[in-house]
Amino acid sequence: MKNIGMIIGLIFLLSCQEEVQLDLGNVTKVPVIEAVWTDDGAENYVKISYSRDYFDTLANEVVGSASVSIIDNASGTLVDFKFEDELGYYTPLSGQSAIPGHNYTLKVIIDENEYISEGLTQEPPVLDSITYVYEEESFFSEEGYYLTVYGKIPFEDGNYYRLLLTKNDSLLNDRGDYFLFDDTFGTNVLNNGFELNGFAFEENDKVKLQLIRLNENAYNYLNQFVSLLFNDGGLFSPPPENPESNIQTVNGEGQVLGYFMTGSIISKTISIEAPE
Numbered sequence: 001m002k003n004i005g006m007i008i009g010l011i012f013l014l015s016c017q018e019e020v021q022l023d024l025g026n027v028t029k030v031p032v033i034e035a036v037w038t039d040d041g042a043e044n045y046v047k048i049s050y051s052r053d054y055f056d057t058l059a060n061e062v063v064g065s066a067s068v069s070i071i072d073n074a075s076g077t078l079v080d081f082k083f084e085d086e087l088g089y090y091t092p093l094s095g096q097s098a099i100p101g102h103n104y105t106l107k108v109i110i111d112e113n114e115y116i117s118e119g120l121t122q123e124p125p126v127l128d129s130i131t132y133v134y135e136e137e138s139f140f141s142e143e144g145y146y147l148t149v150y151g152k153i154p155f156e157d158g159n160y161y162r163l164l165l166t167k168n169d170s171l172l173n174d175r176g177d178y179f180l181f182d183d184t185f186g187t188n189v190l191n192n193g194f195e196l197n198g199f200a201f202e203e204n205d206k207v208k209l210q211l212i213r214l215n216e217n218a219y220n221y222l223n224q225f226v227s228l229l230f231n232d233g234g235l236f237s238p239p240p241e242n243p244e245s246n247i248q249t250v251n252g253e254g255q256v257l258g259y260f261m262t263g264s265i266i267s268k269t270i271s272i273e274a275p276e
Helices: 002-015 216-229
Strands: 031-038 045-050 067-072 078-084 089-092 103-110 113-120 126-135 144-152 160-167 179-182 206-213 248-251 257-263 265-271
Touching (some): 031 103, 045 103, 113 257, 126 206, 126 265, 144 206, 160 216, 179 216, 206 257
Parallel strands (some): 031 257
Antiparallel strands (some): 067 078, 103 113, 113 248, 160 179, 160 206, 206 265
């Protein structure tokens, strides 16, 4: 009787299933802006494209005719950007860069629509040194050299950071390579050495490490973006949605996606060498 009850229950569950059709058809395209403004002129750019439909297989539609500028809110200095055809994005006309402690406004005009965002270029933390040690393959990690970062975070608040790693001139940019942290567990994370678990390197690798202090809204955007990258659409995954942009529409109509990130950036480069 127990088995019969289980079978009847399964039949009941199957009979209650209903196929749901999601409306993933054509939607109005939305501009997507990715703007980076640091105190290193070589790292500054603005990328603009349009969003695509869910099933669209075409390449991103790049916007190369926008008006792009950044204004120093303290001095009123205007930095204009130009579109680089070979790069596919905008760069400062004269290689200008941000000044730590200054507040900036990004301004983008596309056709009749104007978008703005503001951010403070905060002072960077201290990055003293980088060490590495070789580890054998284990159940939890692969064989290779692992880095430990030493430094100091002297700030009581505004501690939102992104760590970027470049291996042999190639930025590690897969979904598992986004390294974000704050002061949830204190500000002494760098004092005793911050081990970069999950990033194994080989002998003769050239590794560049960049540490950027972010504004909270840019940090939140990147956190949401990473969560979206790891959303597998499974039963227990939340419905996917675009990260909350820190860019606003001030003239015109419609939504805008993307983010404006400004911050001080510090860099160190090391070459992995086998111990003698």
